[in-house]
Amino acid sequence: GENVEQHPSTLSVQEGDSAVIKCTYSDSASNYFPWYKQELGKRPQLIIDIRSNVGEKKDQRIAVTLNKTAKHFSLHITETQPEDSAVYFCAASKDDMRFGAGTRLTVKP
């Protein structure tokens, strides 16, 4: 089955800086790559997703890039704000969705 690795496990940035979270996957047939944000004590919520026929997708301050050859994808958050502080999960799916272990992002004001 699919195996997803996510790095770093924790990330601390200053407000206004950029944050980058990286994930690798093992199954080259995976074709859907969502990113979920989970605030403390809350449910995971989708923030952006990308499919294998697209290399990059952007939505305001967040963007995701996908390198199918290398089997890795990344989340980029620019101009970070304290409310971006949360745990972020990447996932990869063909028939079987697998989540990364999560990255705890802290944005210091």
Place this chain on the structure above:
Amino acid sequence: DAGVIQSPRHEVTEMGQEVTLRCKPISGHNSLFWYRQTMMRGLELLIYFNNNVPIDDSGMPEDRFSAKMPNASFSTLKIQPSEPRDSAVYFCASSHSGQLVEQYFGPGTRLTVT
């Protein structure tokens, strides 16, 4: 839309007792997922239903766990007998169709087994 509804929100039970978690997916969604979240193991997919039929239960940890979806608007996850290592937050999620679209998570059930 009320979103995915889970009950109870919190459950505290003693080891050996039966636990039943309940989920009502978003109306019109035909895929339903049960996840378990712990600090040690992260977010794990336990079982996935499509059109009320279990498609993939490879994540169910052992025979003590069972899940049913008797109709399109209701699913249960049962643990019998429960053990302390089952303590976790259990999320139910639903989607329009399958795993290649956004999944909408419920608020979760925090289970504590003493």
